[in-house]
Amino acid sequence: MRGPHVRQIQNYACHCLNLKSYFRQPGDGRLHPRIPARDLVWAIVAGHILRLPSFLRLEWLAHSPVRAELGIHNKFGDDALAYCTARMDPETTRVALAAALHQAKRNKAFDNSRFIGLALDGTGAGHTHREPCSLCDPVKDAKGEVHGHLHHFVLISVVGVGGLTLPVDVEPYGPGDSEYAAAQRLLRRAVHHLGPRFADYVVGDGEYATAPFLHTSGEVALPVVARLKENLPLLAAAVRARFDGQPPQAVFQEGDDRVEVWDYDHFDSWETLNWPEVRVLRYRQHKRDGTVVQAEWLTDFSIAKLGSLSFYRRAKSRWEIENRGFNDGKNRYGMEHICHHEPTSILIIWLLILLALVIERLYRLRYLHRGEHGIRSAIDLVTYLWLTLGSRSPPDSG
Numbered sequence: 083m084r085g086p087h088v089r090q091i092q093n094y095a096c097h098c099l100n101l102k103s104y105f106r107q108p109g110d111g112r113l114h115p116r117i118p119a120r121d122l123v124w125a126i127v128a129g130h131i132l133r134l135p136s137f138l139r140l141e142w143l144a145h146s147p148v149r150a151e152l153g154i155h156n157k158f159g160d161d162a163l164a165y166c167t168a169r170m171d172p173e174t175t176r177v178a179l180a181a182a183l184h185q186a187k188r189n190k191a192f193d194n195s196r197f198i199g200l201a202l203d204g205t206g207a208g209h210t211h212r213e214p215c216s217l218c219d220p221v222k223d224a225k226g227e228v229h230g231h232l233h234h235f236v237l238i239s240v241v242g243v244g245g246l247t248l249p250v251d252v253e254p255y256g257p258g259d260s261e262y263a264a265a266q267r268l269l270r271r272a273v274h275h276l277g278p279r280f281a282d283y284v285v286g287d288g289e290y291a292t293a294p295f296l297h298t299s300g301e302v303a304l305p306v307v308a309r310l311k312e313n314l315p316l317l318a319a320a321v322r323a324r325f326d327g328q329p330p331q332a333v334f335q336e337g338d339d340r341v342e343v344w345d346y347d348h349f350d351s352w353e354t355l356n357w358p359e360v361r362v363l364r365y366r367q368h369k370r371d372g373t374v375v376q377a378e379w380l381t382d383f384s385i386a387k388l389g390s391l392s393f394y395r396r397a398k399s400r401w402e403i404e405n406r407g408f409n410d411g412k413n414r415y416g417m418e419h420i421c422h423h424e425p426t427s428i429l430i431i432w433l434l435i436l437l438a439l440v441i442e443r444l445y446r447l448r449y450l451h452r453g454e455h456g457i458r459s460a461i462d463l464v465t466y467l468w469l470t471l472g473s474r475s476p477p478d479s480g
């Protein structure tokens with residue numbers, strides 16, 4: 083059978099996304115490695131593309147007759163995966179992720195869209211009742227009783243580029259740290275790795291609409307689009323005073339939805355924010371089924387640079403990190419699963435899941451899309467990969 087094959091994806095990652103040297107040297111910190119990190123790291127990435135999220139299942143794959151077809155040279159056990167991932171330098175994988183996204187940009191993967199957004203959001207994963215690690219945050223009920231632990235992190239992702247949501251990096255935050263501090267570290271590092279002209283804006287939910295985060299975005303020279311909620315009561319009240327009872331300034335038809343907007347750029351800044359004034363957009367989105375969604379968003383984009391409809395679209399691009407970041411990552415790619423309960427290993431696995439997502443999406447939506455395979459959905463691709471893995475046909479080099 084011809085068609086998509088794991089080895090084709092490996093070729094694509096190594097040559098089209100320029101990841102060959104990363105897979106050779108993925109930041110292995112072991113002193114006397116018996117199994118090359120190249121085999122272990124590629125096995126984890128390929129395994130997540132094949133939706134095998136546990137080390138035991140990867141061990142099974144490495145001992146199966148299709149090992150060579152997967153591009154893995156040596157057999158290994160789950161203990162080798164645990165030992166290696168706990169000793170890898172996360173910086174090497176982070177730099178590789180950013181470089182792959184840069185290469186995708188050079189390969190014109192984002193050409194159908196003029197503006198690249200970076201969305202940030204925090205979540206928790208890997209609920210466990212085991213002995214806590216340094217990243218373990220206790221899960222408490224209303225009475226303060228502890229029911230196991232969760233591992234929290236902030237994710238940053240490329241959004242707003244025509245349905246291609248590509249994760250960039252994660253920053254964990256354990257007890258004593260905060261989502262808010264982690265998000266600022268993450269944004270600084272991601273922009274440092276991606277370079278100053280890679281993205282055009284940052285988008286985040288209401289918890290990012292506070293002065294220190296907005297100042298961090300300013301430091302890295304990116305305009306922000308952030309949800310306005312009641313954590314800014316004075317601004318929220320000024321917005322109600324100006325917009326309530328007024329007819330919308332414009333009405334757009336956006337797909338099936340009718341969208342009414344109110345847009346004003348001279349609201350007073352609040353005392354800790356160093357912006358001269360604040361622009362706020364209110365939208366009321368009328369869906370076909372009759373539901374109405376209303377929300378307010380703030381920005382430092384001027385009206386001359388960003389019209390109301392584009393402002394609305396950038397605000398909406400935030401949902402991509404929820405749907406194609408966390409939901410896909412957790413439900414399809416094993417982000418909920420802790421392979422080895424050790425902080426560095428947990429972080430490395432998260433980063434390798436991001437890398438698997440980036441490779442899979444670019445291969446499926448930008449590379450296969452050009453051919454006649456007609457494979458567009460992730461589930462179609464993973465089914466094909468399993469079928470072609472057992473077929474022993476020489477992979478088409480593409």
Ligand SMILES: [Zn+2]
Pocket residue numbers: 214215216217218231233423
């Ligand atoms: Zn833990």
